[in-house]
Amino acid sequence: MAQDWAVDVLKYNPNADRKAIGGIVHHCGIALRSRDASLVAFTDPDELKRVRDSFLKKKLGLTVPDSELDMAVASVGERMRADHTKNRVTVYYLLAEHFGKLAEFV
Template sequence: MADWAADVKIYRPDADDAAIAGLEKNYRLVMTDADSRYVALSDAEERATVKANFLTKKLGLELSDADADADLDEVAETMKADRTKSRITVYYLLAEKYGKLGLFS
């Protein structure tokens, strides 16, 4: 199993370990599948899934498509040097942006 906490800490060295553990617990099954453990932020269908399932359903946000796309663009820019964008890291950065890490810790 990959060290998802280490991946998050590339971008947020002081990341909340409890929140990372909570994300890992919530997405344990997703992370075992090679096809779903990474997020293709350049793929429109993948972005729509992240917006609907994570930003709206999990975080409870009501964002316009433009705002959600801007958030995903911001995460993509942050992680641009990383060819494989871990779902845990992407979700951590999005939850952090909206002060929603407490949902996972």
């Protein structure tokens, strides 16, 4: 699945860091080859828990309470509400940006 992931991220932040986007794409790796895995299902509690635990806690190393992480994920979901497809790269970018962790991907 060849796709310019930056196009979607730029809808939410026209000044997005392209190197950080590239780093997030690299982090997601093979998951982006599958349409289903390249999207975040905000209606699936297990998916949201996976985003919180695998991305926010494990990858970004965040140690704040789960409730704060869950609120950030919900906030990104609300921000992207108009999009029927919520690209994983965009979701991860917005979360990393929210927590000031974009440098992890540059």
